[in-house]
Amino acid sequence: MTQDRELYIERLVKLQESVRDISGIDTRFMDTAIARLSQRQMVIAVFGAFSAGKSSVLNAILGRPLLVVSPSPTTAAVTELRGATKDDAKVQIAAKTEEELWRDVESTLQALNRHASDLSAAMAEIDRLTVTQFPVAYRRHVRFLKALRDGYEDMRARLGTTWVASVEDLRAFSADERYAAYVGRVDVQVDDPLLQRGFVFVDTPGVDSIHQRHTNVAFSYMREADAVLFVMYYTHAFSQADREFLLQLAGVQDVSEQNKLFAAINAVDLATSDEEREQVRARVISELRRLGIRQPRVYEVSAQLAEAGRRLAVDATDADALALARSRLRDETWQPDAASLTALCEYAGVDRLQADLIQYVESSADGLAADLARRTLATLREQLVARQREEQLRIAADDAARSSRLRELDELNQRMEAARVDSEVRLVRPLAQELHELLFHAGERLRFAYRDLFREAFHPGRFRLGKPTDKLREAATELAGAIGRRIDIELRTFALRAERLASEVLTGEKTHWEEEMSRLSLAGATHDGSTAGGVQVVDDVLNAAPAHLDGGMFEPFFRHFSSAKQFFEGGGQSAMMEATEPVAMAAAKEILATRGQRLVERCSAQLETALAAYYGSAAKRVANGRGMADQKPDPELVNRLQHVIATLADA
Template sequence: MGHIAIERPSLRLWLSKMIDMHEQLQSADDQEHADKVKQLIEKAASGELVVAFCGHFSAGKSSLINALLGEPLLPSSPIPTSANLVKVKAGPDYVRVFFHHDEPVEYEPPYDPDLIRAQCRDGETIEWIEISRTTDAIPPGVAILDTPGIDSTDDAHRLATESALHLADVVFYVMDYNHVQAELNFQFTKQLTDEGKTVYLIINQIDKHRDDELPFAEFRTSAAEAFRRWGVEAARLFFLSLKDPSHPHNEWHELVACLRRLFADKEEWLVRGAESALKRIADGHLEHLRARHEPLEQKIEARLEALGGADDEAAAIAELDRLEAELADWQTAPSRAEEAFRSELERVLQNAYVMPFETRERAEAYLQAMQPNFKVGLLFAKTKTEQERKRRLEAFYESVKAQAAAQIEWHVRQLLVQFGKEWHADDAWLSECQQWTAEWDETMLAGLVKQGAESSGAALLNYTDEVAAALKKCYRDSALALFAELKEQIAKRAAAQTETLNGQLSAAREKVELAARLARLRAERDERRRAFEQLIAAPCESASLDENRLAALTAPPVFRKARHAEAAKPQAASKPAETSRLSVKEQALGQEAAGLGVSERADEARALSSGGKQRSEEAAERLEAAAAWLERSEMLGRFAGPLRDKARRLRERSFTVALFGAFSAGKSSLANALLGAPLLPSSPNPTTAAISKIAPPDHKHPHGTAVVKVKSEPQIWADVQSSLRQCGHEANTWDEALRLCARLAESGAEHPAQKPHVAFLAAAAAGYERMNDRFGAVVSIGWEELETYVADEAVSCFLDEVVLYADCPLTRQGVTLVDTPGVDSLNARHTGVAFHYMKHADALLFVTYYNHAFSKADREFLLQLGRVKDTFALDKMFFVINAADLAQSKEELEAVISYMNGELGRFGIRFPRLYALSSRLALAEKTGAEPGPRGVLADSGLSAFETDFFRFLTEELAEVAVESAYAELERARRTAEEFARAAGQSETEKAEKRQALEAVKTKMHAVLAGIDDAYGRQALRQEVDELLYYVKQRVFFRLNDVFKEAFNPAVLRDDQGPARRALERCLDELLASVGFDLAQELRATSLRVESFLHKQLAEQFSRLFHELRRFDDALALTPPEPFAFSAPEFANALGDVDRVRFTKALSLYKNAKSFFERDEKRRMKEEIEAALVEPIDAYLAEQKERLVATYAEQYKAAVAALSAALAEQVDSYMEGLLAVLSATADHEALARIEAALRGLLSGRGGEAR
């Protein structure tokens, strides 16, 4: 490909830019994006316009391309067909296959169309396929690109699509009619348009539309509006039906005309596509560079975080400078302190005036007395003279001393204290400062008198100067001596600080280096971004095309020539892709392929159940054996009771399995299949359904009996009132209510959401006379009588609960099966019941129906399940697609399974335990009845489910109880070990230990008594605050969907008279849905709060355990049973909200056409949303206080219970240990007990005697 197929200058100049970018990407070692640019160069050089078709799998992309080509070239079916990229173009006939790891192959005609289709499905080994056909359907120089479904569960499929879109000049996005509102549609097309791609939207399969449900014009408008709301600026929206070409709204011819215009303007689209693709690749390269840098950046950031520093280089340098300055300060601190002190000391001494006039007079008197000729008196003159000299010296001394105290001592003392505080001297040194004085006396004054000195003025001046100097020296030396001690303290502190700072400096230097490296990495990306922006934005006139470089980049690949007779290799290579979901096929289509028939799988399920029971029985036996050993010792006997209790619970284990699903999903049918008999009746109406249970028989309720509980009068009255309100009516008496019920039964529902309520009210009216004297009754009956209660809807609507007692393989495992009210029940009490079982059941079994997998009600339930699933200790969820025998083909069945998988993933349920089966066939298999048509199933599929289900019940669930039991046994063993060790001590050691025990026990009880729940209560309030903040966000986020469901075209129609009543009904439905959503959110919040508090209690236990073990490291404690928190009840919100606040919003409605086709719907939704803020805030504020008050009180009780339980264990341990130390305990007997317990724990000591 050495020539340019298009001579348009602007395209040639874009080619030059591509070549420059390719060079830059290669120099940056980004081969992935360099290869993409190379593909763009080849495409532009050949002048090939690429039109890509992408969208959901099974949306009809391949069928649409086949229709455009006029032949079934590409595979098409309800499952994902194109597993790799397929390019179709006009030209000489060939098929080129590009493999991920092998050289490309070119197949020459003739070739097998079936093999082409098989290769299109092989995404494992084949990267993409190019098919060239001699055709007039598309002109030369145009290629059609078929891509894998973007919603495929296989990540490789999505990546293949996204990685090829840089080649597309124009994108046609294809959607299935039923999935137009899928969020992925909006996200993907928004991304494309944001990247500058021209996008055409196609809604396929419009033959599924029913005008009686929604006028097509309104569907067209709503679809376009949905994309506009997301900011998707599509070039056009087409509506197609390939199945029914004559469909009145089919726009096939318009689509073909659009494509022809695109083909005619090929060169213009090539230039647009080049610019868009280069921008996309530039962004991709920057992301690649970021991803390449990310591990190093994360490592640097983690190290910086560990070092306690930010990633800002300037801040790191500033920190280093500060530390270096601080280190320098500390290194010179002792000398600086001394220098500063000396300076201040000299200032004090210099300013000290110790020889005022009075003192000089005394000095002069003393000097005169020291003259040789000085004499006092005649008699005893010598003695008197000495006495006078002494008196004058003392007078002079006292005067100097007073001056020294005032002028020197007080100031120096203050100076010492000042420096001591400044340098953080210890208290002893500061105390010494307060007492400090210099030591000197009269001898210093006398010693400074020179022999023969006169008492003249000059002599006096010299003498007082010398005294002052000597005095100051004395104080100086004394102060410096005391300061030397402070200097030593400073030196020690400086040494410690220097050591610390050296460590900090090492870290700071590392921070600077790391921050600099981080800055360089970011600067590299910024520089690359600017370079690409300049390259793409550069005027086309400034570029020139390098023909040699272009020729090198567009050299065609070398193909291995082959004919389809030789095509075994790629065909064989496709096998892994076809069998990669073997487990799904086995499970969905029967297990015979795996070598297991129905009976063998049933045997395996029973064996699993039996094996789990054996493990529990073995654990129980070991616990009882341990209890027998412990009872031999008076000191250890107290452990026997709890172990026997746990053994009893292991033997009498029971499980509650809750069935969930819509009323038409076949829950009861599945329950009957699991039970092996048609025991449960089907409920005729969502609002009439009772809770049905299948329970193991007991001495009061033998096999074949049932207990029927009739609703109390307040219960049935509340149900009737609730349904009347849903139909826009109120009643104060039964007579009034029954008249309204009869009227509604005759007139029917005005709104689709009212239909189940009207059906319930009609049944209640029909059965009231028969049932009004039996409200609240509990009746024990035989199964044969059950029909009279459940078959007649006029009776069954009054039932609260039906419990059947049956002896069957399932109940023999201790399983109680609960068939809950349907997830589509709008009865608030049903919702509370469902949540109770969601929270407390050991296993949840969610059932959906094959023909309408994932109804709206299913989504509501899974939304709630998604809210709370993270609070489950185990993954206890099982999902069943029932009635899988309705599948028309194996491929269709797999498509439904894949769809269900994807929908579950949307709610955060990853890797679900998902089973497709037929409960009808399963019941026939178990009862030996004629199964009837099987469809594509080899068997019912129930055995595969039962195998996994029983494994969960008997292994995963039972293992939790078994491990808890063994933990209790280990505690007993550790205590026995400690008692045996204590018993083996000498009497002296025992006496010392006894003496210490009481003190230890007191300290332990002090720790337990000191538990403070204040932090937990504060943390609880913060947790509730945060949880409810997100509740509000989620409720308002979902309001848009709720609004669309309530205010829909089926209800708001111009041909149904005044709109006011219809609008009020729509508002009522919206408020009911939002109120229901809020209550559901609060129920989920209560579960999250309980999970949070359990974690708090676990942390409390852990902290207390480690705290108590400080006093005795042999102490073994077992966590008490989890505290059973009780959640508050939550009524649906907004039931009493004043409708007046929505008057303005409803007044925006003029007529159906303007509401749905213009902006009225959005404005009304926004007004309603604004009006809802205040009542929702008020509701959440009220519920917050309820939650905090309810759980704070319970948390306080839980903490107290934890403290009491641990105190009991501490007392038990201490009393036993004290008994061992106080009595002549048999060391060998205790050692034998410990050895026996160890053997029971390890599985080797069951036979010990």
């Protein structure tokens, strides 16, 4: 594959060189293609809940313990692993900036219903918190803040800085919560054959991370990564955070029409029977389907057995590895030999996952590269053919031919001007209309989800202990939060779709006029052959504050609750669900509509700008063509172009 890519680059560079000096040929569009082909990064992003085994699975895939594995939630920063030569191998740790730290502190305090105006006020506020005063679900937030507080004096000077460390330093640093809280990002460059092939692995904070900021990071990787590996722990697949993540991924995949999800059920060594294991697998598949992931690829793995197997293959007397293998296999007499190690690796399942993942990413990267090379060549060919015809026309031109050409060009110019004038009605408004329909569907999806979200928040377990009014309030806050996150998921997907539809409109219009211009043999590209459009609205959503609904709106409906028994067995829960739905949905749709409307406006404005820019440059080309009609023709050029076009046909 690398070879193919190198061939494409070599060809494109040669071709570009051979036509660079021809007047009327603009080869700048080839630079972008060449740059994109040379950059052969293939990104595999790993997601999953805290302690699902993301780092363990990644270590197993790479066959070396590069990432810290821990029973307590440590990784709160993105770690990127990429290849390097032996001399360049290093670890770089970047601390959070003061701004990032503040955003994490502020949102964590907010989740605990506490507030502070700045970092030092926050530190004082944190001193007043005690872990036990909060419900179990929020203790992770408190522990994070406490650790951060303990590290503050040591770490504040490092905010916003980056430093080089060893893998051992990184290990020590990440294992200490006081310091780990300050790490924003880690880059590991390793002298590793797999990574050197251009693969980049990204270990991410848990999808259940307490920091809102991480949702945006996750979303960016969902869009950009070539593959997404989603890791679940055998005994607890599908938390609410998992579902939200996968729902968002389904949205991204739906827009891009690509299925890049690999789902791994880790720690299958915990299965107590084959039937149980089969059931877990079936449930994972059906949940993924229910979330809109078509044809899920599901792998059952044991990162720890893979690790034990790898070590024993190197050294059969490795006592720790042997103990680990025996304990995970629950067989104290197990002995490593060639056959049993092969069986162990087979059972651990990591080799198959690794092979499929790499094969998928490489072949899709190959496909993309070939596609890009093909499109670039096609665009170049169109330009050359147009240029050649133009030159032939000029050679043959007498006065009559010249004036008929000028008439044709003027006529094209007029049609283009008319198209420009009514592009608002013809292109921009229909797009806005289509986007409004999409918004309507997003609102409907939210309405369908309401019952599930309600039941998840007001579940029986919650009311087992504690004062019911406290528990009702807690459930209401959680429900409001869950609805808010759904709105954000819908808005992010909506923005992606809006970008895509807008660039389709733009590309459609460009393609039409490119054909018209090439029919009149007008050379010079204003179209780079790519489908990229000038419309970007996703960042607007990412930069906006998360959607916020007030849990207080549910309080008037607490009257439907008199006791847990009445609520869950006597119809109270259904009554409250019915009664709250209109209120909650009105609030949700209000936010969705306001923010959605803003996005539609931004999208329309950007499409208008991009269209105006295109019409402007196309008009310039027509004007150039008019000017050319009066210049002296060059018969030699026709032959030269013919020669290049012939070489292109061989491709």
